[in-house]
Structure formats: structure tokens, C-alpha cells
Amino acid sequence: MDWTPRGGYARLSAVVCILLNLNACATARRDDLQNEARLRETASLIEEVKVFGKMLGIEPTAALSRTSAADRALSMLWFWFQRAGTLAISAPMDIRMAVGFAAAKERLPLEQVYRVDGYSVYYRQGNEYADSRSAATPGFAAQGLVRRVTVILHEDLHGDANFDLPWDLEESVVTPLGSLAAAAYFKHKDDAGNLERAQAALAEGKQISRDLRQLMEEAEMIFRNAPVEEAKEKILGSLSKYPAYRSMFERQITGQHPPTVLEAKLSHDLAYFRFFDAIVNLAQTRLALDDLIAELKTLPRNATPETTMKFLRALHEKYSPTEH
16 A cells, blocks of 8 residues: 555545535535425415415416426527617517527526617526416525515416407506515415515516606607617616616616617516506505406407506596595
């Protein structure tokens, strides 16, 4: 046996490598057990939230009804394209497309989407969407409770038994309703801490909605009166006047080039927040949430932003407390 210093170093190195490998295996095993526990808890949560949603008139769907522990995950990569120098205010976005991958989004990190001549481009990855192939993943299970509950209800609201509207209008209705339903869930559970967080998210969404509509008006005017690249810089500079929206904008475009993403991102976000404050305000009238959902389900399939706004104003007049 070699007892020379060189031989001792070799044996010591081998022992260190073994210990490091054992530690890595133990850490991986702990992570696996933690993920399994989170997925079991989330599976129970999903079942419970879907039952609660049905109490509000939200018909449950197969979206997120399984976990990636039982079956492989399918993630989506969404792209939104808007012609450079234009905004989707009175018309739908120019191009929407999606690509599915047989893997959770965490396994498919994106680096960059390059500029497409003539178009602004915004992209987003996700494991959660309104489809039976959407499975709850460890990444979803690790998120905060308010977001998980909101997402479950949001995706169920997209089911055709609930809403079957043009994409941009459906998102404008489903987004605030999902947040309202999440707050109602935590009130039902007598969970004061998460109810407070859900209500804070509603307040933030209302401010984002107001900020975004004002920014869109300003941006439309800037695009009319300046060359496209100059206009983009002016609009990006104007974001500082709208702090609630700016915070969301910057967080959600991490890794993307602001001038390239601008028109598509603004147009995408309008589709989600156009009516957020109007619908949340309706929930603060004498109209109960289940009745509000039932009323909104009567929106015609050929609705437009203009007819939807008229519809919401009529509901507000109908259910607002009368003055004495």
C-alpha cells in the first residue's frame, strides 16, 4: 500500500469526492421529497378551489386537474406581434401564436427573441393555461397561495361553459373575475392573511388598469406625431409617470429588449387589464359575485370593446345604490 504523501492525497481526494456525491444525492432526494409533498398539497388545493368556483357559477374544467407527478408536463411559449408604431386599442392584436413543449418551462430557459422587421414582439412561457393538457408542476406548486388560487380560477373561467368571447375581450373579463373569486375563496376560508394579499392584488390591478389606459392614450398620440423609433423612446420615458404599470412591465419583460417589445407588450396588457377596474368596481355594488359572473356570461360572442364598456356601464347603473 502506498503511504507516501502523494498516495495520501489521492485517497483523501477520493474520500472528498465520495462525500460530495453523497451530499448531492441527499440534497436531490430532499428536493424530490419536497416537490412531491408540494404537488400533493397543490392537487388537494386545486380540487377544493374548483369546488368553490362552482359555488360561484364557475364551471370547472380539466385545466390543472392533474400534476406532473402523474404525467409529463406540457408547457407553452406564447408570442404576440404588433405592427411597429401601432397599438391594439380598437382592434385585436395583429398576430398571436403559441408553441407547445413536452416539458415544464423551467427546463426550457429562453435567452432572447430577436427583432422581427416591421413588428414589435413580446413572448411569455407558462405551464398554466386553459387546456386539459395543463398540469400542475413543482414550479407552480412552489408559488404563493394567492397566485395559485387565482390561476386555478382564471383558467377555469376560460372554459367555454363559462366564457366564449374573442381572446382580447375574454381576457379582459376573466382576469378581474379570477382575482375577485380568489379573494372570495380566502374570505370563505376565513384566511385573513391571504385575503389581505388578495385584496392588495385587486387594488394593484385596478391601478395598473388606470395607468395602462392613460399610457395607451398618450402612446397613441406620440406614435401619430413622431417617427417610430423616436416615439418608442418617448413612450418608454413616459413609463415613469405610471409606477404601478411600470413595475409590472419591467418585471415581465426581463431578458427582452424594451424597444422591441413595446407595442406588443402594451397591446397584450390592455387585453388583460382594459376592464379590470370597471369589473372590480361592479363587485363593490350590491351585485353579489355569483350574480356578477352570471350577468357577464350574457355578453354576446360578437362583443367589441365599445359594446362591452356600454354593457358594464349599464350594469353599474342597474346595481349601484340609489341616491336618496
